Structures are given as structure tokens and as C-alpha cells.
Amino acid sequence: MTLPLPRHPLVLAIRPIAEALGATVLPIGEREASDIPLMWEGTVIAVVRPAPLHGALDRLIESVEREFGSRLADLNREDKQRAIRKLDERGAFTLRRAVEDVSDSMGVSRITVYNYLNAIHR
Numbered sequence: 001m002t003l004p005l006p007r008h009p010l011v012l013a014i015r016p017i018a019e020a021l022g023a024t025v026l027p028i029g030e031r032e033a034s035d036i037p038l039m040w041e042g043t044v045i046a047v048v049r050p051a052p053l054h055g056a057l058d059r060l061i062e063s064v065e066r067e068f069g070s071r072l073a074d075l076n077r078e079d080k081q082r083a084i085r086k087l088d089e090r091g092a093f094t095l096r097r098a099v100e101d102v103s104d105s106m107g108v109s110r111i112t113v114y115n116y117l118n119a120i121h122r
Contacts, residue, residue, distance in 0.1 A: 022055075034050070035050075061102065072107075
């Protein structure tokens, strides 16, 4: 049985942000050790369960695609460069095989992604 989520203003404000990041806001009765408590005036009112690391790159790519309103493969060159910058700022390229997976999503070579990254870090 799932407990109801409190309709507290903090929960209502945090929930869309948490969900956009792939996390889940849950009632305190479903708390696990790794959950992050949401405190209001010294009282835990709910918890945030972070998204699992598995699928993190896919979620990052999806969030950038939502921002651009288009699949990465459909972006023009300038927007692909901006998308690479956003993915880099969000830590996407610290994940294993990220360059390969992003290049596949963009429909460009790995060398192109590396070139975009090198231009960012000059």
C-alpha cells in the first residue's frame, strides 16, 4: 500500500524539480537509508529518493532534448555544440561510454563530440 504524499507547500514546490532530475518524492513512511529528508521547521515532512545511476545518461540526454524541443540528432551544428556544453556541465561525460552514446544519439562521430568538448575546454 502506498502512503499518500503530504500536500505541503515544500513538497509541492520540490516535486517537479525532483521528477525532472529523475528522483521521486515519497512520504516519510516509505523512507530508506539513502533517501534525502525534506525538512520544514525541524520536522521531516517527506523524502526525496535520488534516481538510480543506471540510466543517468539517458535521463540527461532526454532533459537536454526537452530543453531544445528536439532530438539531438535533429539539431543543427550550433545547437549540437550547445547541447554538448549542457551535457558536459551536468557531468554526462564522467559516465563510462558517454561520448559513444552521445555521438550515437546525435548522429555524429565520436571525433566530432571530442572536438566539441575540446572547444569548450580551451
